[in-house]
Amino acid sequence: MQVYKLKVNRNICTGCNICVVSCPINFDQLKTKSFLSEKNAVILVKNGIAFDVYDENRKVNCDGCGVCIQNCPQSAILLEIIEVK
Numbered sequence: 001m002q003v004y005k006l007k008v009n010r011n012i013c014t015g016c017n018i019c020v021v022s023c024p025i026n027f028d029q030l031k032t033k034s035f036l037s038e039k040n041a042v043i044l045v046k047n048g049i050a051f052d053v054y055d056e057n058r059k060v061n062c063d064g065c066g067v068c069i070q071n072c073p074q075s076a077i078l079l080e081i082i083e084v085k
């Protein structure tokens, strides 16, 4: 199984939140649950830095669509594909 892992460059991320609001999965979660937290979002900003949230026990995780990467004004996000069993 492939897992998508976001790497955010802490030196250039400004915490602008654009990645968080542009992510289609976050948007779907907002529509259905009316909030974003580490329980349902796949990318969030904390202490001024974006970070990805992955939980193998839940249905929804980052699907590697790349929308956050395209929208980041700082080009601070890279996407890694990790193979897990």
Ligand code: SF4
Residues within 6 Å of the ligand: 008, 012, 013, 014, 015, 016, 017, 018, 019, 020, 045, 049, 050, 071, 072, 073, 074, 075, 076, 077
């Ligand atoms: S869009 Fe880019 S600069 Fe803005 S919070 Fe996300 S990673 Fe950081």
Ligand code: SF4
Residues within 6 Å of the ligand: 004, 006, 022, 023, 024, 025, 026, 042, 043, 061, 062, 063, 064, 065, 066, 067, 068, 069
């Ligand atoms: S790659 Fe797509 S699904 Fe993953 S955090 Fe970025 S916008 Fe969301």
